Each structure stands twice: as C-alpha cells, then as structure tokens.
Amino acid sequence: MTDPALDAEVLRERAVASLLTARERTALLTGCVDEPDLTAQHSPLMSPLVWDLAHIGNQEEQWLLRAVAGQEAIRPEIDSLYDAFEHPRTERPKLPLLSPDEARRYTADVRGRALDVLENASFHGTRLTEAGFVFGMIAQHEQQHDETMLITHQLRRGPRALTAPDPEPVPPFTGPSEVLVPGGPFTMGTSTEPWALDNERPAHRREVPPFFIDTTPVTNAAYLAFVEDGGYDDPRWWTAEGWAHVRRASLTAPLFWRREGRQWLRRRFGATEVVPPDEPVLHVCWYEADAYARWAGRRLPTEAEWEKAARYDPAGDRSRRYPWGDAEPGPEHANLGQRHLRPAPAGSYPAGASPLGVRQLIGDVWEWTASDFLPYPGFRAFPYREYSEVFFGSGYKVLRGGSFAVDPVACRGTFRNWDYPIRRQIFSGFRTARSADA
Template sequence: MTAPETGVTATGADTGPLRDRVLASLTTARARTTLLTGCVDGPDLTAQHSPLMSPLVWDLAHIGNQEELWLLRGVGGREAMRPGIDSLYDAFEHPRAERPSLPLLAPDEARRYAAEVRGRVLDLLDGTDFHGTRLTEAGFVFGMIAQHEQQHDETMLVTHQLREGPRALTAPDPAPAPLFTGPAEVLVPGGPFTMGTSTEPWALDNERPAHRREVAPFWIDTTPVTNAAYRAFVEDGGYDTERWWTPEGWAHVRRHSLTAPLFWHRDGGQWFRRRFQVTEAVPPDEPVLHVCWYEADAYARWAGRRLPTEPEWEKAARHDPVTGRSRRYPWGDADPAPEHANLGQRHLRPAPAGSHPAGESPLGVRQLIGDVWEWTASDFLPYPGFTAFPYKEYSEVFFGTGHKVLRGGSFAVDPVACRGTFRNWDHPVRRQIFAGFRTARSESV
C-alpha cells in the first residue's frame, strides 16, 4: 500500500523512510513525556492534583505499559516484563479517582520501566516487517503508540495547568499577529464532500472509512471565538439568563455556580486568568479557552448562531471547492509546519485570533488546526461502515449521546495526533481541557 498523504512508501524494498518516521515520532513523544514528568519533584508526580486527572506517575508508567503490550508483546511476541502490573495501568479497570490508592510504581521505577521498554522497542523496530499483518502495515501500531503517548502528554499538560504550586513549565509566546481585519464569517457551499479517510496510514478507527456526506450551505466563523467576544457574553449576564442554555446546561451552571470560563476571575473591573501557575490579564484577542460544551452552546445561542456540526466543521477544514477533493489539512496535504498551526507545545497558549494565514483553508477559514480544540454540535458516533480496530475500547465504547465531538487540536497537541480527520470527544461538562469553539449559522439565517 502506498500512503500518498505522507509520501511514505509502506510496501516495497525501501522501508527506510517509514522507519525514520516511526523513530522520529516515538522519540519526539518520549522527549515531551520526559519534560512533563521531569520538571517537578516526586511528591508532585505521585499526588493527584484533581480528581479528574491521574497522578503524573500513573500516566508515565501507563505509557510504558501500553507500549510493552502492543509492541513488545503484540508485535514481538515477548513475555511480560513485569507480570502483574497490567491491571494497575488498565484505564478501564480503575477510574482516575482511585488511581492514587493503587500500588503504583514509584517515580524512579516508572522511569526505568518506560526506558527499558523503549530500548527493547527500538531493537524490535529494526527487524519489523511492515508488510506482514494489518497491525504492522505502514507502521500503524507504532504510529498508534506514538499518538497514544502524545495524547497522554496532553493529559499531563492539563494536569500541570490544574496543579497548584510554583511554575514548572515555560515556553516562548506565539509571535504577535496583526489585528485580524478579514471577514468575520465565510460561506461554505452546499453539496457533497468526502468525510473521513480510508488511506491515511496512521488514522485511528473512528476516522474511518471515507464516505460521502451531503452538507447544506452554511456560514462559519473565520476565526475561533475570542476572549473579548466571550467576555461580552459574560458581562451581558449570559450565565444568569436561562434562555441561552439547554436544560442540562442550565442545571450544570446552577449546580456548580459557573460565572465565567475556568481559571477566570474578576478583580475590580478587569478579568484575570491563571495559566500554568501565573496570573495574568485575560488577553482579548486570544481564542477563549477552558469552556465546556454547554458554555460554547449558550454563547452561540446568545450570539444568534449555533455550533457547527461535525460534518460542517470537517467540510470547512478539508473541502477544496475548486478541485472537489478533501485535503489532509486546511492548507493542503503537507505535514504541519510552524507557519501553518500552533501545535506541539511549542507555546503554552493559543496564538491571537487570525494568526497563521499560511494555514487557512481554501475558503479563508483560519486556525482550524491547533490553538484550541473546537466543540461541535455533534454527538460522538461511528461513521457508516465503522469497524473497531485494533480494540473496541479506543472508540466504540464511547459512542453515543454522552460525548460531544471536538475537532482541530490545540497548542497542546502534537502533529502526529492531529489531522483534518482526527476526532476527539469528551463529556459536555469538561472545562479543564484546552477547548474553545467557533460558531456557525445556516445560510438562510
């Protein structure tokens, strides 16, 4: 099989480029894991900083355990390195709130375990046949593990945002951007487009298969909703006005006394936020962050608009009206580069709205990839013809009305785990994640 989206040949004599890609993806993920677990001391690694999150040391050993299960045992047929720990690091066996009470590996032991697994995996990689099985075809299982580690790295970054105490992480701010003066919204033409993928080698099961979707014409925001725009909703009494909220959302607001995005507080006439242990004025031109689905939906109603559906979001991000084809990314098929999107934890905040003109879609929509995850109106459901692979617990068990789809990635997402077809999902009450949104409206509205 040839993977035209990446330019990597999955079959044939020369698999060097594919091995290089696998190695680079695994190495990048491990460097980030090391940073996130090495910048704090032992007590911060073993503490549970929020009941919504695991202790950082659990994530570290879980990363190693999954790599051992899928690569050393699954591909290499090796014996278990540490019999008996699988259940400790099974995400479905122990809820996050229970994990601090488990007999987890201590920080130094968890580091040694993850490092030993990785050393053996690199030996295994040298001799892996990328043509033998569906699991190894095009290096899929290695790509799955690289994506898994990066997803946990993002989770650990969320834990760092929730953590109290001195600042442990720093990064340069995104480059200043000129004030965006383009149109506030663009029209996405109606008609069919190809949603999902059947050819992206490392796409996960919920992104498959490619299929045709019919979408009516609609308008969508050119940029994500900004802090300044969201502040207008707050100051107009948005959190005190029931008519903007779904019944479930209103009950959630009342139950938890929500008044603004998570980490915001007001001092006198100014709004401030806490970002990685630093308190700063809320920057008006950044995309709003740390809002749940209910808050995004209520803002959209207040603004006389709505959240885009998942098919609408993907069409805005991928559809090229000139050629009729669906691109890998808004800017084309090339892998993300810094000029395209704010990804990979290069920064610890979104870039100003309107940044990255090189990354805009053919229709002129910006920042569809990176900066903030974007809530959509859609429940997380399988595509027509979906088949769970390689295990149903990745996607299938989450399908239904209990989870809403997020798209596009955030500054905390690595490019290996972000593409135009990538689907994220979470409960509509989640606020600690790096999520914002943009709005849409039907053409007739």
C-alpha cells in the same frame, strides 16, 4: 515504481522520530517537578503524573513487545494497575503504583526493546503492522497522555514548572468575520491515511447544506461580552441540561478566570495574567459554547460542517489532509506540539488557512461541535473496542482541530476527539456557524 525497501525505511524513520519526540515531551513533563508532585493527585479529574508515565510504558509493552514481537511480559503483575478501564482516575492514587524512579526505568527498558523491534519490523503482512500503524498508534497514545499531563500541570497549584515562548504577535484580525461554505457532498473521514485511528474511518460521502462559519475561533473579548451581558444568569441561552449544570456548578466564567475590580484575570500554568482579549477563549465546556452561540444568534457547527470547512477544496472538488493541503504541519501552519503554552491570537497563521479562508482550524484550541460522538457508516473497531466504540453515544460531544497541546502526529483534518459536555479542564474553545438560509 516506488522501491518497497525505500518505503520501509521512510516509514521506519517516521516511526522512530515520532516515538522519540513523544518520549522527549514525556521526559519534560515528568522531569520538571519533584517526586511529591509526580505522585500527588492534583485534581480528581486527573491521574497522578506517575500513573500516566508508567501507563505509557505499559501500553507500549503490550502492543509493540507482546502483540508485534511476541515477547514475554516484563512486569505482568502491573497490567491491571495501569488498565484505564479497570481503575477510575479517583482510585489511582490509592493503588500500589510504581515509584517515579521505577516508572522511569520500566518505560526506558520498554522503549529500548521497542526500538530494537522497530529496527527489524516488517510493514506488511498484518493490519496491525501495515504502514507502521501500530508504531504510529503508540506514538499517538503517548502524545495524548502528554496532553493529559499538560492539563494536570495547568490544574496543579504551586510555582510555574513549565515555560515556553509566546506565539508571535500579529496585527488585529480585520478580515471577514465569517466564510460561506458551499453546499453539496464532500468526502468525510479517511480510508487512506496510514496512521488514522478507527473512528476516523472509513471515508464516506456526506451531504452538507450551505452554511457560514466563523473565520477564526471565538475570542476572549467576544466571550467576555456574553459574560458581561449576564449570559450565565439567563436561562434563555442554555439547554435544560446546561442550565442545570450552570446552577449546580456555580459557573460564572471560563475555568481559571476571576474578576478583580473591573479587570478579568486568569491563571495559566502557575502564573496569573490579564485575560488577553485577542486570544481564542479557552477552558469552556460544551454547554458554555452552545449558550454563547445562542446568545450570538448563531449555533455550533456540526462535525460534518467543521470537517468540510477544514478539508474541502472546491477547486479540485476533493478533501485535503489539512486545511492548507496535504503537507505535514509546519510552524507556519498551526500552533501545535506544546511549542507555546497558549493559543495564538485570532487570525494568526494565514499560511494554514483553508481554501475558503477559514483560519486556525488546526491547533490553538480544540473546537466543540454540535455533534454526538457516533461511528461512521461501515465503522469497524480496530485494534480494540475500548479506543472508540465504548464511547459512542449521546453522552459525548465531538471536538475537532487539536490545540496548542497536541502534537502533529495526533492531529489531522480527520482526527476526532470527544468528551463529556461538562468538561472544562481540557484545552477547549469553539467557533460558531449559521445556516446560509437563516
């Protein structure tokens, strides 16, 4: 029999480690630029970095200090300033935000108190604290904002502020271009992952006909063929909404790409480089991914197809936590956690492949799917409607798998991301699929 006290200590250690890892990353992202860069709005799509910093602390205070520990508010007057639903991003630079120094002091004060709460926390008794869920939720929340801040760094102009080693080079991938995923039912979602968020729940059986899926994400070289073939000028490949968006936004290539003579260049975190042909394509919107798939005679996978390709183990007729199994991600499995500042070449991380041989399903680039963001059967919002429920509908498309900018704590085989189909500043790519009978 497992010792409950031992289980509690393991959970406590995991929660502490996850919170500290997130805070180290937050400090890096906000400490590598000066105050004007922290307070500026580098794009109307994004908040000033200093808003994200104080918002992280405010969410932690509301859930760990007030909801769990019952403590009085430290700065109740700032709650509305850092309410993401009360103030759209375009308005946030005009708000009386905490200065960078004030935001750092506030978040440090909250974190010190939160660690004290965690030291004596019970991991039983309430759904919020069961298995340390609320601490995992806050660690994931901070890491999600860290990814948002990394997007802001990509959008900002000026010299490079962040550095990281490149992924290990690999030989060109020569394996099969696609993999057959057998038809039949599988278990989608989870009811047992302790830190899974509400939209990942509950586990349910889903029937999926047989299909083929790309072994690796679509590369820059493959996408460039679509560009050079006039893909952005041919309405045959686009939905009506997508074609209208291409014309309206004057899209001609992925975001941050530009052509100089016969060469394609891209801007990446303050540096300009030749577009690497073997990397997964990055910074494309759903409409672009869908148009490429049509041009290639294929389609985007549904969300259920993507998850079956990522989790289904035919030998055991079960769904794994990750493509490689149930073990937490290691550096041999996937490109996660801002360890690198770019995707790894297509075909990397063979140790992270699924049982069927599909590679790079976790990490590198978020992958657009064909599916709208909708609740699973039996969905119940928890602990607040604004995390998932208010976004359900046809206005958002689902992305899966995470990117190089996602921390492992916020990335699982069941994790669901979503965004508008026009969004390109996110670290998004895709892979294609086709029905087995097509």
